[in-house]
Amino acid sequence: MKKGVPIMLKFYYHPLSPLARRVWIALLEKNIAFEPIIVNLKNGEQFQPEFLKLNPFHHVPVIVDDGFRVIESLAILDYLEIKYPEISLLPSNPETLAKVKMVQMVTCTELGSQILPLILDSEDSIKIAKAKRNIKRILGFFSEILENNNYFGGQQFTLGDILAGNAVVLISKLGYDLSNFTNITAWNQRLLEREAWQKTQPNKEQLDRWVKFIREWLKKSN
Numbered sequence: 001m002k003k004g005v006p007i008m009l010k011f012y013y014h015p016l017s018p019l020a021r022r023v024w025i026a027l028l029e030k031n032i033a034f035e036p037i038i039v040n041l042k043n044g045e046q047f048q049p050e051f052l053k054l055n056p057f058h059h060v061p062v063i064v065d066d067g068f069r070v071i072e073s074l075a076i077l078d079y080l081e082i083k084y085p086e087i088s089l090l091p092s093n094p095e096t097l098a099k100v101k102m103v104q105m106v107t108c109t110e111l112g113s114q115i116l117p118l119i120l121d122s123e124d125s126i127k128i129a130k131a132k133r134n135i136k137r138i139l140g141f142f143s144e145i146l147e148n149n150n151y152f153g154g155q156q157f158t159l160g161d162i163l164a165g166n167a168v169v170l171i172s173k174l175g176y177d178l179s180n181f182t183n184i185t186a187w188n189q190r191l192l193e194r195e196a197w198q199k200t201q202p203n204k205e206q207l208d209r210w211v212k213f214i215r216e217w218l219k220k221s222n
């Protein structure tokens with residue numbers, strides 16, 4: 001960051017929020033200067049009137065860039081991509097772009113909902129067995145798209161890698177065995193070696209605390 005240049009972009013997040021981490025990783029990968037502002041979800045800070053003015057749906061992430069507010073992780077990622085194009089996280093070749101977008105969408109529409117059973121259910125439950133079958137199908141698809149490339153964008157690290165990577169690293173930390181998919185295992189390792197990943201990944205203790213928090217929060221809201 002250049003000295004004396006005021007930081008225009010405010011990033012509201014929680015370090016253990018996987019959806020905020022998508023944006024956090026993109027900001028670091030794109031080398032965008034930002035002011036990090038933690039919203040303490042555990043203390044209900046997201047329900048404070050000041051935060052609700054930013055996001056009436058009380059979620060992180062939110063960014064305010066030079067006074068312009070954006071909510072929703074996917075909208076934020078698209079905004080950052082156009083506003084800060086110097087380090088691009090989307091390919092321009094149509095086929096590669098389609099692959100990256102498919103990975104993004106499949107992560108949101110198919111993979112996201114398989115994570116909760118891994119957090120909530122006991123090892124032998126029917127729900128967990130079903131989630132694992134679904135995850136296997138999704139990873140099979142990712143594996144086919146990835147082929148022997150480094151990333152879903154070929155040599156280029158992309159938004160597809162951020163979205164899918166966030167979810168896949170999480171399921172593997174929650175105990176899902178990736179070893180049937182050798183290219184996905186190598187890609188997962190490649191992601192963990194990236195600086196942005198290392199700066200944003202929760203350690204084992206933080207992850208356990210987050211899992212406990214999610215379990216309690218869901219119990220309360222049911």
Ligand SMILES: N[C@@H](CCC(=O)N[C@@H](CS)C(=O)NCC(=O)O)C(=O)O
Binds near residue numbers: 041060061
């Ligand atoms: N669709 C939103 C969802 C964001 C979301 O659910 N954030 C969670 C943290 S991962 C949150 O802020 N939860 C607190 C709450 O809803 O009160 C996005 O992609 O940005």
